[in-house]
Amino acid sequence: MPNVIILGAQWGDEGKGKVVDLFAEDFDIIVRYQGGHNAGHTVYIGDKKFVLKIIPSGILRPGKLAVIGNGLVIDPAALLSEIATLREAGVDVTGHLLVSNRAHVLLPVHRVMEKIAEAGPARIGTTSRGIGPCYEDKTARRGIRIADLLDSASFRAKYDALMEEKLAIGRALGVEEDLDWTRIRQEYEAFADQIRPMVCDAAMLLHRAINEGKSVLFEGAQATMLDIDHGTYPFVTSSNASAGGACTGSGVPPTRINGVVGVAKAYVTRVGGGPFPTEILNGVCEQIRERGNEFGAVTGRPRRCGWFDIPLLRYSAAINGIDSLVITKLDVLDDFDDVPVCVSYRVAKREIQEIPPTAAGLEQVEPVLECVPGWRAPTFGVSSYDELPAKAKDYLAFLENRTGLEIGCISTGPERNQTIVKPGSRLEKLVRRNGAQ
Numbered sequence: 137m138p139n140v141i142i143l144g145a146q147w148g149d150e151g152k153g154k155v156v157d158l159f160a161e162d163f164d165i166i167v168r169y170q171g172g173h174n175a176g177h178t179v180y181i182g183d184k185k186f187v188l189k190i191i192p193s194g195i196l197r198p199g200k201l202a203v204i205g206n207g208l209v210i211d212p213a214a215l216l217s218e219i220a221t222l223r224e225a226g227v228d229v230t231g232h233l234l235v236s237n238r239a240h241v242l243l244p245v246h247r248v249m250e251k252i253a254e255a256g257p258a259r260i261g262t263t264s265r266g267i268g269p270c271y272e273d274k275t276a277r278r279g280i281r282i283a284d285l286l287d288s289a290s291f292r293a294k295y296d297a298l299m300e301e302k303l304a305i306g307r308a309l310g311v312e313e314d315l316d317w318t319r320i321r322q323e324y325e326a327f328a329d330q331i332r333p334m335v336c337d338a339a340m341l342l343h344r345a346i347n348e349g350k351s352v353l354f355e356g357a358q359a360t361m362l363d364i365d366h367g368t369y370p371f372v373t374s375s376n377a378s379a380g381g382a383c384t385g386s387g388v389p390p391t392r393i394n395g396v397v398g399v400a401k402a403y404v405t406r407v408g409g410g411p412f413p414t415e416i417l418n419g420v421c422e423q424i425r426e427r428g429n430e431f432g433a434v435t436g437r438p439r440r441c442g443w444f445d446i447p448l449l450r451y452s453a454a455i456n457g458i459d460s461l462v463i464t465k466l467d468v469l470d471d472f473d474d475v476p477v478c479v480s481y482r483v484a485k486r487e488i489q490e491i492p493p494t495a496a497g498l499e500q501v502e503p504v505l506e507c508v509p510g511w512r513a514p515t516f517g518v519s520s521y522d523e524l525p526a527k528a529k530d531y532l533a534f535l536e537n538r539t540g541l542e543i544g545c546i547s548t549g550p551e552r553n554q555t556i557v558k559p560g561s562r563l564e565k566l567v568r569r570n571g572a573q
């Protein structure tokens with residue numbers, strides 16, 4: 137059984153939570169490799185709705201192991217509260233959830249630093265969870281890791297040094313924040329005791345598991361265009377959400393990864409600031425937002441909506457080495473006479489296919505839209521490819537043709553069974569135990 141990465145191919149919120157939950161059935165271990173509780177992976181099982189922010193969606197499959205990799209930044213309070221919510225919903229994580237000893241610890245002061253940054257002119261429109269400042273400390277080599285949190289002397293020394301520095305910055309900026317430094321340290325010492333049983337050397341655990349023939353599913357958070365290196369910098373998150381991040385954020389080498397599945401909506405959304413070439417700036421945006429319930433799972437912010445963007449998808453395919461695509465929320469487009477698709481960009485009377493490297497450059501491109509006939513028939517809940525309306529199949533074929541990618545799976549609703557996996561597809565071979573080569 138191969139080891140496979142599932143990631144967002146656009147700006148996030150593509151429906152990765154459902155897709156990971158669905159395919160997790162055939163894997164042994166599900167690993168998150170970057171981000172923190174800025175993600176919001178929504179999974180519906182029957183009449184129950186789960187929003188997972190930091191715990192891999194695979195936790196909802198009994199008997200699977202869910203691992204939080206070294207590439208994450210962990211707010212222990214958020215992690216423990218998510219565990220408690222799961223427990224109330226009947227999901228006991230004991231023995232099924234492990235945390236890397238090399239992941240970084242997110243502190244309340246990180247949220248304060250973010251508040252200061254977001255009040256300034258370089259505002260990104262973040263989720264306000266303190267994710268960026270925590271990664272800043274990691275990169276500046278003054279971060280606190282889970283292994284430090286578990287060692288009280290080391291934690292105390294590192295925490296005090298970090299807080300001295302943050303308070304000095306606050307004073308220099310003329311910002312007085314009411315943070316009870318000592319009380320927070322004591323809280324974190326208590327968190328350490330609760331987290332300790334879950335902590336392990338996750339990279340070595342994965343190494344041993346793969347050697348024993350176990351299969352690993354890597355669950356991306358955020359998405360390619362929010363990747364710190366390859367996304368629409370600076371309007372990005374602070375980690376590598378693209379395929380390379382799966383290796384650095386878990387300790388599993390590239391030679392052990394067998395495939396990459398990209399998840400894309402049948403249209404595009406983004407939350408927060410930044411360029412968005414196919415953004416719809418009229419009432420149609422509202423129509424898609426209402427029908428697709430396009431509101432942030434973590435922050436509740438209304439998402440910006442736009443048409444499917446072929447140059448963006450081709451870029452994403454190149455960066456990630458996508459083997460197969462999952463298209464989600466096809467049903468949201470059921471009522472349109474025509475569905476515009478962006479096939480290239482126009483800039484200064486020239487047509488281009490590439491993504492400009494700067495946000496300002498991407499801001500200047502105009503989408504060249506081609507209208508594909510709509511199907512004006514319900515696709516919600518359809519679970520067999522043959523039952524899709526012919527014109528909906530034509531739309532999918534158009535996307536396949538222009539992106540050069542196989543569409544191996546179509547999601548037609550939030551439930552597990554509202555899904556079509558194309559028989560014989562490359563995707564089926566990657567994610568289905570009985571489909572393995």
Ligand code: IMP
Nearest residue numbers: 148174175176261262263372373407408
């Ligand atoms: P941060 O990750 O909170 O630092 O936010 C940076 C950017 O990434 C902002 O534009 C956020 O809206 C966006 N972002 C972060 N997490 C998600 C997500 O799960 N879905 C969509 N956008 C996200």
